[in-house]
Amino acid sequence: MILQPRIRGFVCVTAHPEGCAENVREQIALVRSRGEIPGGPKNVLVIGASTGYGLATRIAAAFGSGAKSVGVAYERPGTPDHCASAGWYNNAAFHREARKAGIGAWSVNGDAFSAKVKEETLALVKANLGKLDFVAYSLASPRRTDPQGKTWKSCLKPIGQAFEAKHLDTDRHQVVTVHVDPATEEEIEGTVKVMGGEDFELWVKALAEADLLAPGAKVVAYDYIGAEVTFPIYHDGTIGMAKKHLYATAARLNAALAPKASVFLSVNKAVVTQASSAIPAVPLYISILFRVMKEKGLHEGCIEQMDRFFREKLAGKTPIMDAEGRVRLDDWEMRPEVQEVATRLWKEIETETLRQQSDYNGYEEEFLRLFGFGFTNVDYSKDVATDIPFEG
Ligand code: NAD
Numbered sequence: 001m002i003l004q005p006r007i008r009g010f011v012c013v014t015a016h017p018e019g020c021a022e023n024v025r026e027q028i029a030l031v032r033s034r035g036e037i038p039g040g041p042k043n044v045l046v047i048g049a050s051t052g053y054g055l056a057t058r059i060a061a062a063f064g065s066g067a068k069s070v071g072v073a074y075e076r077p078g079t080p081d082h083c084a085s086a087g088w089y090n091n092a093a094f095h096r097e098a099r100k101a102g103i104g105a106w107s108v109n110g111d112a113f114s115a116k117v118k119e120e121t122l123a124l125v126k127a128n129l130g131k132l133d134f135v136a137y138s139l140a141s142p143r144r145t146d147p148q149g150k151t152w153k154s155c156l157k158p159i160g161q162a163f164e165a166k167h168l169d170t171d172r173h174q175v176v177t178v179h180v181d182p183a184t185e186e187e188i189e190g191t192v193k194v195m196g197g198e199d200f201e202l203w204v205k206a207l208a209e210a211d212l213l214a215p216g217a218k219v220v221a222y223d224y225i226g227a228e229v230t231f232p233i234y235h236d237g238t239i240g241m242a243k244k245h246l247y248a249t250a251a252r253l254n255a256a257l258a259p260k261a262s263v264f265l266s267v268n269k270a271v272v273t274q275a276s277s278a279i280p281a282v283p284l285y286i287s288i289l290f291r292v293m294k295e296k297g298l299h300e301g302c303i304e305q306m307d308r309f310f311r312e313k314l315a316g317k318t319p320i321m322d323a324e325g326r327v328r329l330d331d332w333e334m335r336p337e338v339q340e341v342a343t344r345l346w347k348e349i350e351t352e353t354l355r356q357q358s359d360y361n362g363y364e365e366e367f368l369r370l371f372g373f374g375f376t377n378v379d380y381s382k383d384v385a386t387d388i389p390f391e392g
Helices: 017-033 052-065 086-101 115-128 185-195 198-209 238-257 282-295 302-313 336-348 351-357 360-370
Strands: 043-047 068-073 105-109 132-137 143-145 151-153 163-169 174-180 213-223 261-267
Touching: 017 052, 017 086, 017 302, 017 360, 043 052, 043 115, 052 068, 052 086, 052 132, 052 302, 068 086, 068 115, 086 105, 105 115, 115 198, 132 198, 143 185, 151 185, 163 282, 174 351, 185 238, 198 213, 198 238, 213 238, 238 261, 282 336, 282 351, 282 360, 336 351, 351 360
Parallel strands: 043 068, 043 132, 068 105, 132 213, 213 261
Antiparallel strands: 143 151, 163 174
C-alpha cells in the first residue's frame, strides 16, 4: 500500500510501517548516543509497551542496559490492504532491532486488563526472563472490563463545575474555547476503575504471588500533574481522581512488599502521545510548553525522559523521590521559570499568534511522527507491506 496520513480530530487513522520503524530507530540511537546506563535494569516487563512512555521505557532499558524484556500491548494488526496501528509497527520494529542487537524480547498482544493476558505474560516471563528487576505499568485506555465482566469507561472531565478554557482545534489550526460539563458520579467511578490502581494491583499481586519479582525489584506506574491551567481538566478532574487512586494503591503495595520490592509512581512531563492529544486544552499547553522548554534548552520527549529516569533517578540504591515518594521526571517542566513564561503565553495566545507564541509546528511534527509520518528519510510514495508480524 501507499500510505499517507489521514487525520481525524486527535487521531491519525493510518500508520506507516517504515516511518514507525524510523521512530523506533531514532529512539534507540538517542539512548546509545548517551552510552550504557550504569546499573540499569536487566529483566524488564512493560505493560503498555508499544507507544508513548511504555515504548520509550522498553527501548531505554533494552538499549541502555541490554535488558531482556516482555512487552504487553493492545494493537490492531494489518492486513494486505489495511494498515496496522502505529503501536503494532513500533513493536515489530523494536523486535527487529532487538534481534539485531542480540537482546531478548517477547511480546503479548491482547487486553492487559484480562486474566488471560496476565497468565500468558507471567508464563512468558517465567520461561524467558526469570525474576524481574523492573516493571513499568504504562497503560492509557478508554475502557476496561474488570474480572467480574463489567465494562467501565474512562473520561476526561472536570469534577464539580464545568471547564471552560483555551483549546487547540488541530483541524482548523485555531485557538478556540472548549467547554466540558462536569462528570457524573458514574463517570468518575468509571475513570477510576479504568485508570486507577485496581488493575495495577492485580498485576503486582500476580507477579509477587508467582515469585517473579527479584529482591530489590522496582515497580513503577506513570502519573502526570502538570500546570495549573490544566488542573480542572487533569489533576482535579476525573483522570486526576484515578491517578490519586493509583498513588494510594502504589503506596499500599509498597508497604506490603517492602523491603523486597518498591512500588511507586513516576510523575512524567507532558509529551505528545496518542493519549495526551485527546485531552481538552492539553495540546495547546504542550505546544506552549515545547516553545518555552526548547528556548531554555530543556526540551524532552518520551525517550529523553525515560533515559533520564534510568540514568539519573534510578541510578542510586534507592530512587530519587519527592517528599511524597514519587519520582519527579516533570522537574524541568515544573521549574518556576518555565511555568511563569508558559502561564503568560497561555493568557496571551490567540489564533493569530499560535505559531509565534507556541511551538505548534513542533507539536504537529511530533504528532505525525507518532504514526510514522514526516520522516525525511522515508519514501512515502513507495508501496509498503502492511501485514507484518507483531514480533517483526
Ligand atoms: P499511549 O497512548 O502512547 O500508550 C498507551 C499504551 O497502552 C499502548 O502501548 C497501548 O497499546 C497500551 N494499551 C492500552 N490499552 C491496553 C489494553 N487494554 N491492554 C494492553 N495494552 C493496552 O499513552 P502514554 O501517553 O504513553 O501514557 C502512558 C502512561 O503515561 C499513562 O499512565 C499516562 O497517564 C502517563 N503519562 C502520560 C503523559 C503524557 O503527556 N502523554 C505525561 C505523564 C504521564
